[in-house]
Amino acid sequence: MKTALIAMSGGVDSSIAAYLTQQAGYSCIGCTMKLYENADANIPRENTCCSLDDIEDARSVAFRLDMPYYVFQMTDLFREKVIRKFCDAYCAGRTPNPCIDCNRYLKFEALLARADALHCDKIVTGHYARIEETDRGYLLKKAADPAKDQSYVLYMLTQAQLARILFPLGGLQKQQVRALAEAQGFVNAHKHDSQDICFVPDGDYARVIETQTGITPEPGDFVDLQGNVIGRHDGLIHYTVGQRRGLGIAIGKPAYVCGLDVPGNRVVIGENADLFRRACIVTGINWISGEPPQEPVRCEAKIRYRHPGQPALLEFTDSDTARLTFDAPQRAITAGQAAVFYDGDTVLGGGEILRTENE
Amino acid sequence: MIYADHAATTAMSRAALEILLRYSGELYGNPSALYTFGQRAKRVLEDARSETAALLHADAKELTFTSGGSESDNQALRSAAAIGAAAGRRHIVSTAFEHHAVLRTLEQLRREGFSVTLLRVPESGIVRAEQVAAAIRGDTYLVSVMFANNEIGTIQPVAEIGAVCRERGVLFHTDAVQAAGHLEIDVKSQNIDLLSLSAHKFHGPKGIGALYARRGIRLTPLICGGAQERGVRAGTENAPAAAAMAAALSECCAQLPQMQEKLTRQRDRLIEGLSAIPGSILNGDRLQRLPSNVNFSFPGIEGETLLLLLDQRGICASSGSACASGSAEPSHVLTAIGRDAETARGSLRLTIGRETTDAEIEALIAAVTECVTALRSLMHDRSDNT
The missing domain is CATH 3.40.640.10 (Type I PLP-dependent aspartate aminotransferase-like (Major domain))
Known part of the structure; x- marks a missing residue:
């Protein structure tokens, strides 16, 4: 019998992923990765040592399904590969997506290593995305439910990883998942979807960065596009390109963060119209098929999780770096975020936005 | 079990x-x-x-x-x-x-x-x-x-x-x-x-x-x-x-002297058997320890993964104290005696008792040896590939 290791977060999606994998005839082992201590996320320490409620929810579902269940201690790895990188990126004026690093280093690397040790053929997560096996290898495709599609945060998967992964929810709508959970009587059938970054539950990411790095951000100048000083800011980590709220300055029109000048510790302010750019440089590109194209490629590209995807031309300048030029200017192309390239429903690949480019 | x-x-x-x-x-x-x-x-x-x-x-x-x-x-x-x-x-x-x-x-x-x-x-x-x-x-x-x-x-x-x-x-x-x-x-x-x-x-x-x-x-x-x-x-x-x-x-x-003698004999056999695993390190003094306690580090191996493999074979073992979640915590004891993080992570505690049989001691030695060897070869495969 084929065996599968199910990554269970305690939420409804991964619980149903576990259920469906079992229904598909796999012998299953459930697990939860303990990623951070409450103290890392500024949650008062009190009596617990981790996000215990979620772990207990996952355990309860695994017990109901009568599958072995383990908690994997991954706090050190998570701190090093996700939280620290998150802090470093903000301190360098970029806006990171830590979920992508978690997928890259934790779920599909460290967890896959555990699966090997436990002799599991597959690992299973509750991601909304689809994997299709073809005679030219595996394809990574958008989920059937466009509102839940998570293919954007999975662009780093390799052919070897895709061969080992199951995404049982890829073909389902979210309502179907909730209905299945209700029918199974799972404790978490009505649990809210997770929204924020898991280790920043209150949304105050700047405070997490200060706690983790011990650095108090240095206040500096707000400047306009001409370089004139127009106010004082609270430290670069509090700002991201495109941000409007919490600036506390008036320029006669709505003011937006248009850029972060790290060496000068300055935040550049402009109008909405100043945020539009057509091109950017993308680095660290993973090409899903394993063979990056030699010729320029037409694609639709997403520059953030909620971006609808827009037509663009992708031109590689070396094996993992490319220039991405949109047909129409895009608002707030932000360094640190991922750019992911699609051909219709199929993910071609993706990488990290290094900087915008003027034409 | x-x-x-x-x-x-x-x-x-x-x-x-x-x-x-x-x-x-x-x-x-x-x-x-x-x-x-x-x-x-x-x-x-x-x-x-x-x-x-x-x-x-x-x-x-x-x-x-x-x-x-x-x-x-x-x-x-x-x-x-x-x-x-x-x-x-x-x-x-x-x-x-x-x-x-x-x-x-x-x-x-x-x-x-x-x-x-x-x-x-x-x-x-x-x-x-x-x-x-x-x-x-x-x-x-x-x-x-x-x-x-x-x-x-x-x-x-x-x-x-x-x-x-x-x-x-x-x-x-x-x-x-x-x-x-x-x-x-x-x-x-x-x-x-x-x-x-x-x-x-x-x-x-x-x-x-x-x-x-x-x-x-x-x-x-x-x-x-x-x-x-x-x-x-x-x-x-x-x-x-x-x-x-x-x-x-x-x-x-009432049973103390006989039990200490039995456990010490079994413990020493267990220590002898596990010492044969290349690179294994006994934690704690060889002699001045509880007759029931064996604690080894196998550097380079995740203690947690070793415990799971042993669990799959029906062996109940531990790496020290457990957290409320049931996950294996990095051991403050091993850190205290100067083990580096990697060695502390790769630890295994076996504690035997009055029901433990000689056959079980041999089975423990065989199972731990096999699991450690398997995990090591897995790690080598991975480092060869990258």
Whole structure:
């Protein structure tokens, strides 16, 4: 019998992923990765040592399904590969997506290593995305439910990883998942979807960065596009390109963060119209098929999780770096975020936005 | 299944179980009641107290029943701290590898204004009495050093440390949760003022333990309420569990020499067998350790993964203390004896008991050897590929 290791977060999606994998005839082992201590996320320490409620929810579902269940201690790895990188990126004026690093280093690397040790053929997560096996290898495709599609945060998967992964929810709508959970009587059938970054539950990411790095951000100048000083800011980590709220300055029109000048510790302010750019440089590109194209490629590209995807031309300048030029200017192309390239429903690949480019 | 986690908990002995069931069913009266039926339960409770105290060479009046080791540790430290504070002596000496019941209480006391010195532990896992002597200051009132460590099993020179404390006029508490029923305990000759024990570590029931406090040491209640346990521990007394604990401890003490001999032989065979695994490191002194304890590090291997593989083969083992989530925590004990993070992560604790057979020892050696070898080859495959 084929065996599968199910990554269970305690939420409804991964619980149903576990259920469906079992229904598909796999012998299953459930697990939860303990990623951070409450103290890392500024949650008062009190009596617990981790996000215990979620772990207990996952355990309860695994017990109901009568599958072995383990908690994997991954706090050190998570701190090093996700939280620290998150802090470093903000301190360098970029806006990171830590979920992508978690997928890259934790779920599909460290967890896959555990699966090997436990002799599991597959690992299973509750991601909304689809994997299709073809005679030219595996394809990574958008989920059937466009509102839940998570293919954007999975662009780093390799052919070897895709061969080992199951995404049982890829073909389902979210309502179907909730209905299945209700029918199974799972404790978490009505649990809210997770929204924020898991280790920043209150949304105050700047405070997490200060706690983790011990650095108090240095206040500096707000400047306009001409370089004139127009106010004082609270430290670069509090700002991201495109941000409007919490600036506390008036320029006669709505003011937006248009850029972060790290060496000068300055935040550049402009109008909405100043945020539009057509091109950017993308680095660290993973090409899903394993063979990056030699010729320029037409694609639709997403520059953030909620971006609808827009037509663009992708031109590689070396094996993992490319220039991405949109047909129409895009608002707030932000360094640190991922750019992911699609051909219709199929993910071609993706990488990290290094900087915008003027034409 | 092979059960090799006796330091975590033990199976109840038949005698203890029978007493627990019989008294719970027949003698359910409240020991504090006026009527004769209640007083019969009171008598069971007091007999249990006398029997337990005698096995420690203590007087019955010096023994308080608690819910277990953690409560006993908390109450011992809090009581001694309160007495010391009243005399203006707010310094406490302990060690870096105590059980969390001690360490967390000390952290709390520190926040309340006490000053705490945690002694460094040598690589052998044995704290020296001279270290204790050197750490005692004019304002020291309490020394707390465990009898035997719960992870690496090393036995501390309790009698010597106690003698140092006596000489310097300092109270001496020892967490004897791993020692009671397994090592010779004599609170008088070992100069112990306060001692914690827990029944489920020596084949008694869970949820009961005891705190020995030398006559004259006033305990501070952690739980306020009725006047049970001479006013230092409120709550209806659990006479059936106390009686079962006494029976279990009595049984262990009666078998002590033979059991130590059997366990030592099996432990040494286990250490010999696992030492043959390339790169394996024994944690804690080779000889001065509990007859039941074996603790190895296999550098480069995730201890947690090793435990899962052993679980798949029906072997119950541990890597030390567990977190509330049931995940394996990095061991503060191994860190304390100077193991680097990688070595501390790759640790395995096997603790055997009276039911452990020679065949099980051989099966353990074979299983651990196979699992470590498998994990190592997996790691090599991965580093070859990248």
